[in-house]
Structures are given as C-alpha cells and as structure tokens.
Amino acid sequence: MKRILVLFRNDLRTIDHPALNQAGRDGEVLPLYIANQPRQQVHASDWFLHYQLIDLKQSLSELNLPLCMAKGDTISVLRQLIDQFKIEAIYLNQMHIEADGASDQAISGLAKKLAIQIKFFEANTLVSLHAILTHQNQHYKVFTPFWKRLIQADIIKPSSAPASYHAIDMAESSSLKIEQLNLLKDSIWTTKFAHYWEPGEKHAHRLLEQFISHALPHYNEKDYPSLAMTSMLSPYLAVGAISPRVIWNRIVEQMLLTEDQRDRIIIEKQGWAFLRQLAWRDFAYQQLAVYPDAKTKPLKRNFNQFPWLQDRQLFDAWQKGETGYPIVDAGMRELWETGWINNRVRMVVASFLVKHLRIDWRWGQAWFEETLIDHDQANNVLGWQWVTGSGFDAAPYFRVFNPIRQAEKFDPDGTYIKQWLLELTDLPTAYVHHPIKTPEMILKQANLELGKTYPTPIVEHEQARKQALAAYDIIKEGK
Template sequence: MRIVWFRQDLRCQDHPALSEAAQKGEVLPLYILNDTHPGKWVMGEASRLWLHHSLKALSDSFNGHLAFYKGDPLNILPQLIKETGAEGVYWNRCYEPWAITRDKKLKEHLKKEGLDVQSFNGSLLWEPWETTKGDGTPYKVFTPFYKTSCLKGEPPRTPLPKPTLTCAPLPPSSLTLNAIDLLPKKPWGKEVFSGWEPGEAGAEKRWEIFLKEGLKGYKVGRDLPAQAHVSRLSPHLHFGEISPHQLWADVSKIEEGHDTNHFLSELGWREFSHNLLYHFPSLPEKNLQEKFDRFQWKKDPKLLKAWQTGHTGYPFVDAGMRELYATGYMHNRMRMVVGSFLVKNLLLHWHEGEAWFWDCLFDADLANNSASWQWIGGCGADAAPYFRIFNPITQGEKFDPQGDYTRKYVPELAKLSDKYLFRPWEAPEEILEQAGIVLGKDYPLPIVDLKASREEALAAFERIKEK
C-alpha cells in the first residue's frame, strides 16, 4: 500500500503521484493541514474556506476514503507509516520555500527507513530548473523566458487519465474534515460562494464554460471587468483542482489565433511567477530591485483601511476592493488598478496589499501574489516602471465605459450618470441630488488628490534613483 499525500493537487485527473501509486496496489489518499510552518504565510481566511469545500469534493470522489490529519507532516507521516504498514509515500511537488525544505528532509528520512518515496511534477508545465538561461541563471524578464524556455523548449507532457484504484481503509487515527477546523469563525463567507463550485468537477465545468463562451475575444475582453472573458480558474489552479497540462493541451488543439496565444501566455506568466519564487525564495518579503529598500513608504492605518474596505472616494478602485471582499476574487485589470493606487497614490508598502490579498483571495498563491505585487510596485522582475501610475478615472472610463461593473459593486452611485460616475466630486449639486447622493455621507470624498499624490510618488522614486 502507498500513501498519496495531497497538497495543492486536489484532483484525480492528470495526477502523476496518484497514477503511479495506483499501479502499485492499494492507495491511502491523505491530506495534512499544516499550520506549523515558520513565517507568516499560514493560509488566509478565504483560502481555508475554499479548501474545506475542495477537500469535501475530493473525499467524495474517494467515497470518503480520504484521511485527514492536522500538524507537522514531518511527525505525522512517519507515525502513519508505522500505523498502516505503508510501503511508500508519493506526492506532487510544491514550490514554496518552506515546502521544498520540508519535503527534502522528509524524503531523505523516509528513504533511509527503506521506504519507496517518490515526488512528481503535477503543478507546473515545466520545472523551474528546466527553464533557465543557457548559462544556468534564471530569467528576470518574461518575454525571453516565455518565447525561449517555454515555446521553444520541450512541450508540456500529455495529461494523464484518471486512474482506477483501490483505496485502503481509513486508519483509526484519521480525523474528520470538520475536525481539522478550516471554516472561518466570522460571518464572512456565507454568501461568498455564489457562482463558485470548489473541487475538480467545478473546475472542469468552469473550464468548459470558458472554452465555449469566454475564449473567443479573450485578448481584448479580458481587460473588461463587466464581461465574461476571463476564465476565473485561478482558485481551481491554485488548489490543483485542474491541471495546467489539461488547459495547455485543450487550447493547443484549437486553431491558433490572438485569443489562444494570449491565453497560453497567461499560463506562461503563472510559470514565470513560480520560477521567480523558486530561484528567489525571499520574493514574498524582499524587493528584487534592492534600490527600493530605500523607498520611503508611508504608514497610515486610516488610508489603508479606506483602501481595504473600498471607501477611497475613487469608484473604480472601490469597486475592485468590494468585489474582492464580496466574492473572494478580483478581476485582473482591477488588481492592477487597486495595486497601483495603494503603492503609488497612497504610498503604502506593497506588503500591505500582499497581506490583504493573501487573506481575502480564494486564489491566494505565494508565487503569483508576491511576483504580481512586486510587478505593480515597480520593484520586481520585469516590473511595470514605477512612473507608470494607473489613473483610476481614465481606467474606469476606458475599461468599464457603461459603468456596469462599477455600479454593481458601488451601488450608492448607481443613479449617477456615466459622465460623473468615475469622478463624482466633479458633479454639480443638482446632479448629485437627482442621483440621491450626498458626498461625504453616502459616498466618501477622495482620500487623496490624484495629481498631488502622483507627483509625490515620482519625487520619492527620484530620490532612490539619485543615491
């Protein structure tokens, strides 16, 4: 009997560890909730909520034969092997720094005990050590990484079919899903699942809908938050409910065009982020561009709270932040807009945004979250230049021209005309009265001046350039 240790691969289709173990005999599927690793990166509330429901779906697919434990895998797995008499442990690799260290230590220990221990690639199209430059150093710019290492390298493997397997009986020490205590204690989350279906079946449904309704027009439509041209697969991908190999294979069968090429390049961005985390394990905490260590960030709890809750006085920013809290998700265009506003208009550290997203996003992923916040902050790899500052007024007018997205999440402005929707402070009193809005009461006045805050940010950037 082999133990298959599930982590961020909560599926049966295209699961290398499960497929290999199924060929050796009985399988004991296992999940260990590990809140013991060092550092601050214990799962946030949204991730825990999603994980609970995803594990329920995975357990159902094994007819309840998924064993649950809570604690340090370095202690739990050796004890479980003694209890069950397992001959080996198989898993798919994770790429967070602490996971790499732990898994290496665990593999060495179990192999010394004479166990069959194997790890596989179930999460990435290419291993990070396979996509380096010719001299063995990692890429820091996306385009050559994607065009050279991805498109011109070995193509991704063919997805594996769902294996036929026999599950071993649950060991007596196994806990229940409820006993590992994932569900949030606060009321948040009761209605947040509207439109979401965690688990492998939900991921496959989401993917089928996107292929039929969203892929055509994706390149342009993905920038319009009111339209259904994004896949919304990021939580499913993070928890491994669907394999990137399946996505790549399915899209590669479709006639090549701007939309298919752009979607594949977005999978490439995901690979790039994981490569950065693998080669630069301090990515979540340290600026890749060291000159930003001298940047003079502000500390202002009131400004931060206004941003977190969607009360900045800039409707397009507020719509994005409210979408995040209401749904556990934020459209990609909005992530760039709200990120730029936090870092470059409020001059608050990108760590503040990173931490809030970590707690609120269903798709909170260490590699994607860290790389993306460094990108928007101008301090990371292939980063947007610091002087590129998104204007939330013009961004709203360009990407939400009818205001459908903004009015959905900022309903107090629903009756305001398109002309003033993204700049309500400019509306004449009679227009505000007709819309039933008293600024400062029904909707906040802007918490910063866009022009002045932009100039302040650019001046701060010039200071770190001069040193």
Template sequence: MARVTKSKTKQAPVLLWFRRDLRLTDQDAVAAAAESGAPVIPVFILDDSDRKPQRAIGGAARWWLHHSLESLAGSLDKLGSPLILRRGDAVETILALVQETGAEAIHTGFMPDPGDRATDKAIAEALERQDCRLHRHRTALLHDPHKIKTQTGNPFRVFTPFSKAFEAQVHVRPPAPAPKHLIPSTQTKSDKLADWELLPTIPWDKGMAEEWTPGEAGAGVRLADFVADAVNDYEKGRDIPGDAGTSRLSPHLHWGEISPWQVWEVVGEAKGHGGVATYRRELIWREFAAHLLWHFPQITDQPLRPEFAEFPWREDHAGETAWQRGQTGIPIVDAGMRELWALGWMHNRVRMIVASLLVKHLLIPWKDGENWFWDTLVDADLAANCVNWQWVAGCGADAAPFFRIFNPVLQGKKFDPSGRYVRDWVPELAKLPDAYIHEPWTAPEAVLRAAGVRLGVTYPMPVVDLAAGRARALAALKQATGRGS
C-alpha cells in the same frame, strides 16, 4: 508508536499525499500510486503550525479548501480508497504515517513554495534511515523550474525571454485520464473535516458560495464555459471588468483541481479563436511566477531589486483601512475591493488598478497589500501574489517601472466606460451619469443631488488627491533610487 512490520505475503501500502493538486485526472502522483500495484492510502495534511518558512493559508482560501476536500473525498470514495485527513506539522505527520502504516513509498507533487521545499527536504532526509522513499511528481506546473535557464545558466528575470525559452523547451503533453480503481488499504484513522473549522463562523461567505463550485467537477464546468463563451474575445474581453471575459480558473488551478496540461489542451482545441495564444501566454506567466519564486524565494518578503530595500513607504492606517473596505472615494478601486470581499476574487485589470493606488498614490508598502490579498483571495497563490505585487510596485523581476502610475479615473473610463462594473459593486453611485461615474467629485451639485449622492455622507470623498499622490510617489522614487521619471 512502534513501526508496523511488513508482512512477507502482504504488499506494503503507499501514501498518496495530496497538496495543492486536489484532483484525480491528469495527476502524476495519483497515477504512480495506482500503477505501483500496492494498496493506496490517500492523505491530506493541514499544516497550520508555526514552522518556518511555511505560510498558513488565509481565510478565503480556507473556505475553498474545505469544499475542495469534500469533493476530492467523494471522488476517492468511489475509487475505494477514502481520503485520510491529518492536521499538524507536515514533516512529523508524514513520518508518523509511515510508522503507523508501514508504507514503502510516498507519492506527492512538488511545489515551488519555500515552505514546501523545506518540508520535502526534511522528509527525504528523515526517510534515508527508513525503508521508504519519497517520490515527487510534477502535478502543478507545466515546466521544471530548475531546468529552464538563460544561455549563461542563470534563472530568467524577464518574462519575454522566459516565454520564448518555455515555448522552445517545454513539451506540453496531452492530459491523462483518472485511474478507474485504487487498491484499498487497511483503515487508517482520519480527522473529521468539520473539526478543522475551515468555514467561517460568521457567514460572510454567501457571495463565494453563489459564485464558485470548488472541486474537480466545478473546474471542468468552468473551463468548458470559458471555451464556449469567452475565449474568442479573450484578448479584449480580459480587460473589461464588467464583462465575463476571463476564465476565472485561477482558484481551480491554484488548488490543482484541474491540471495546467488540461487547460492548455482544451483551450488550444478552440482553433480559430483569437484569444487562444493570449490565454496561453497567461498560463506561461503563471509558470514564470513559479520560476521566480523557485529561484528567488526571498521575494515573499523582500524586493527583488535591491534599490527598493530602503524605499520611503508611509504608514497610513486610515488610508489602508479605507482601501480594504472599498471606501477610498475612487469608484473603480472601491468596486474592486468590494468584489474581492464578496467573491474572494477580483478581475485582473482591477487588481492592477487597486494595487497601484495603494503602493503609489498612498505609498503604502506592497507587502501590506499582498498580505490582504493573501487573506481575502480564494486563489491566493504565493508565487503569483508576490510576483504580481512586486510587478506593480516596480521592485520585482520584469516589473512595470515605478514611475508608470495608473490613473484610476482614466483606467475606469477606458475599461468600464459605461460604469457597469462600478454600478454593480458601488450601488450608491448607480444613478450618476456615465460622465461622472468614475469621478463623482467633479459632478455639479445638481447632478449629485438628482442621483442621491452626498459626497462625504453617502459616498466618501477621495482619500488622496490623485495628482498630489502621483507627485509624492515620484518624489519618493527619486529619494530611493535617484530616478524620478
């Protein structure tokens, strides 16, 4: 296609390329495009090509993206600049848009994922021969991953020193308002969102639709509710899966429907509440995960600690399938996996418990669990997913030692003592007394019968003996690293 010739009297447009920053408020790429004084062409590209090293989004994330784009498109319509949707290889699509529109600049956010960085590099190199420049803005992170370093000039691999350096070096600026108007450009052809078929054809998304409101407005409501209802008790409440003690902002933050600056600021305004520092520390952990992915992109597939490269993982199709379906026979694990399937989300404490069972008691590779989370989480973030799975598996940066193996029964008794969470998600056990709700296989037959539970029939027996699974995991650790305790 021939390049559009720029008129001497008509200013060339700029492309406003949205990625995982689907908002207008406190969005530096949006602000820069508005301040340019040029006509603005907002665009989102669905790149589900097989180009490496990018990674196609999972099923639950596709559901979220559909609704988030609907919300963003509505907000942009009010500003006078409709959202242009294109599907295809991001590099080819951006270059084609430059040719079609005669754009003189591209404003976008930079992302820490290896695929996004490769895309940016390819676009910047291609644009060197054209009258157009790529401007990347920090829209998703509080810090620049390449700037914070240890005293020796290396990236951080341990969280506590990173968090101290972050607090000392990073100025978390106040959030900025959304522009009131964007100068519209001439009409550019767009795909129809429905044609992308991001929504499931089999309606498994009812629970997600009831739980979530994707988009910038929904993110604002979720933040306000958290500050009003939960931040005061967050330090303790975040570990209780049966309570609404967490912010549930992770999918909104992942898709950039709310800025981390805004979350940091609004939570901080809840002065006198004990959970503020703890919650901000969780935001810094999110930054740490992005920092690790930026400097060690191999962690998407390989353990950061080389001694785990030859770890003796097992292939256990039956065990893995039982784990995925919430049919392991271990109540707290099954509750978490069913919550994940229904809502596209799982409580953070339970994420650690289910991950530990998979990689330690069952000795199934962490990558298998990470892949399942990637497909089923609405907040499936590449940095957080890989870093947190490697943390549980003991093979990543600042990881929990492999020999620290969660006992899911003890975890359930400690953090769900009344069994409320288990009863919500594993209703076949709802009538069991508290004493047996987390280990029904220990209940006397009369108790099981009174509760309507038939082990192996209405609820499965455990897929693994926890003591034997722990011993097997320690033996595997010793084989791989020479350390068993």
C-alpha cells in the same frame, strides 16, 4: 504489494495526478491530506479548500480509495502514519515553493531518515521549472524570453490513470472529519461565497468548457471587468482542482478542432493570448522557487530603502473601498464580497495602494492573501512586485496609473462601478468616474452627498503622483 502513501497538497484532484496514478500502478495506496496548524484568522481561500477537500474525498471514493485527513505539523503527522500503516514509499507531486507545511526537501529528508522510498512527480506547472533556462543556464528574469523558450519546450502531457486502484485498509476513525480541520472556523464572512463559487474537480472541467465556448473568442476583452471574459479558473488552479497541463492541452486541441477558417484564426489568436497568461503562473512559480525570500523582500534591492508610509487610516479606507476613486472602491468591495477581482482591477487597486497612498506592498499582499479566494503565493507575490516595480520584470514605479483614466478606458459606461457601488446608481455616466466633479444639482438628483453617502477622494491624483515620484527619486538606482 508496496504500501504507498500519496501526499496531496496543492493538487486536490484525481485527473492528471501523476503521483496518485503511478502509486496505483506500483502498489497499495493511502491518499493523505494534512492541514497545517490553524491560522489566527480564516482566509477566503480556506472556504474553497474546505469544499474542494469534500469533493476530493468523493472523487477518491469513486476510485475505491479513502482519503485520510490529518492536521498538525507535516513531518510529525507523516512520521506517525508511516509507522501506523507500515508505509514503504511516499509519492508526491513537487511543490517547488515553500507554502504552509513542510518543503519538498524536508519531506525528502524524513524519507531518507526512515529509509523509505520517496518519488517526486511534476504536476503543478506546464513544464519542469528548472527546464526553462537561458543559454547561460540561468533562470529567466524577464517574462517574454521565458515565454518564447516555454513554447519551444515540451508541455508535459497529462498523466493517465491505472485501470483500478488497491487501497491500504484504513479504519474510518484514522481520518479526521472535514469539520475538524477548522477551515471555516467562526467564519460568517465566507458563507456568502456559495453564491458565487462551486468548488470541485468536475466543476473546474465544466468551467473550462464553458470558457472555451463562450469567452475564449473574446479574450482580448479580458481587461473589461463588466464583460467577464476570463476563465475564472484561478481558485481551481490554486488548490489544484484542475491541472494547468489539462488546460493547455484542451486549448491547443480546440485550436486544431475549429474547422471554420475565420473562427480558427480567432481561436488561435485568443488561445495563444490565454496560454501566455497561463504561462505567467509558471513564471511566478519559477521566480519564487529561485528567490524564496521574494515574499518579504523586494527583488530589486533598492526598494528596501523606499520611504513607505505607515498610515493605518489610509490603508483602512483602501481595504473598505472608501478611497473616493470609484474604480478602486468597486474593486475592493467586489474583493470583499466575492473573493475575486479580474487582473486589470487587481493592478489598479494595487497600484493605488503603493503609488497614490505609498503604503508598503507587503500590507497589500497580506490583505490579498487573506481575502482572495484564489490566493496563490507565487502569483500574489509576483503580482505585487510587478505592480510595485520591485520585481525583475515589472511595471516601472514611475509609471503611475491614473485611476480615473483606467476606469474611463475599461469601464466606460460605469457598469462595473455601479454594480459594486450602489450609492452611485443614479449618477449620470459622465460623472461616474469622478463624482467630485459633479455639479451640486446633479448630485442632489442622484441622492448623493459627497463626504457622507460616498467619500471625497482621500488623496488628489496629481499631487499623489508627484509625491510618489519624489519618493521614488530617493531610491532610484545609482542614487
């Protein structure tokens, strides 16, 4: 029987894992996960990864497969294990983008050098990334035509598992213990995540079902942070605990299964709105695969000249949620506490950083990378370039969100703000979006001392907007 090593990366699951499934049909299997060199600092997403790996080990053991865990440089580890276990083939799902560890090409290069077989599978996106092309065979730069093309394409059906697996014998000592991967190294901060999250493949599927029965019919309210009408599947998608194709197929199935005509109209409308959001993820992967330097370079090159401010004090106030703009502060404090904020609030806080404070989007991107439990390189890069206006399909820089209006619109009674800013609990709703306008007597009644118990705004909106536009004027195309 062929001896096959299955390399797990951002696909930490057993359901719809084409590389694992095919390896099971083709020979004896050794599942492997390699943690790359330890980081200086633990990231929020490392907490999720740690528990997802424990879950993967359990799910694999139910299939009679051991999980080998290793750490270090991917190529060196692979080289050593291929030799130790007399591996004849590597099967893996394509990653397309360069994340931590080695790229698809580097692993391919190693297999070629060692003269062993390598097989790549499509698993992490809805469609093969290079299948969605314009009539001129180019990749799309704008989302809407990409989406129109995607819905005409065949969404890959989830792969089926073999009846049973044959494992390559592995002594327990050949694998590191999960603690040795050091994913929770000295982290006091991430311990609180257990209150909010339950990693695991089965839980991801349960969450999808809960979303379908409770929130999907109200997905049009997804922008209201206090209503929580989104799936919250992002951390599971980021580590691959659930596959996007499983989600797509389940939503389409739900549309077909809904018998009552009125319910069906609602599910179809909201279902498509949700799938469109899910397709943004494919779009982000395609953009990063085609423009790998987008992590550090603006896609619109004129943004290279933008006069960003290097103001550590303003950045610090933003990170801590002390800007004096309640919706921004609530978002940044929720992020620190739970590792997650909804898409609307991400847009509001990110826009505040790059427009009101004129701080480089790469600083914000790095902070999100550290603090988001669902950190996903493609989505994060695309999200920041979208908000900045430097992406190909992006909010124009000159359209500056007014954080007070955004809060009035998406958190009208201040429920969300008061959930995260306890110091504003007793402030009447009429003032919760702009405490600075509160009359002295009401401030007293609400036990609020501006500048002491809650900050005064660190910049004035109208002035900040004008300064942002003046800065943008310098880099406008054609200037």
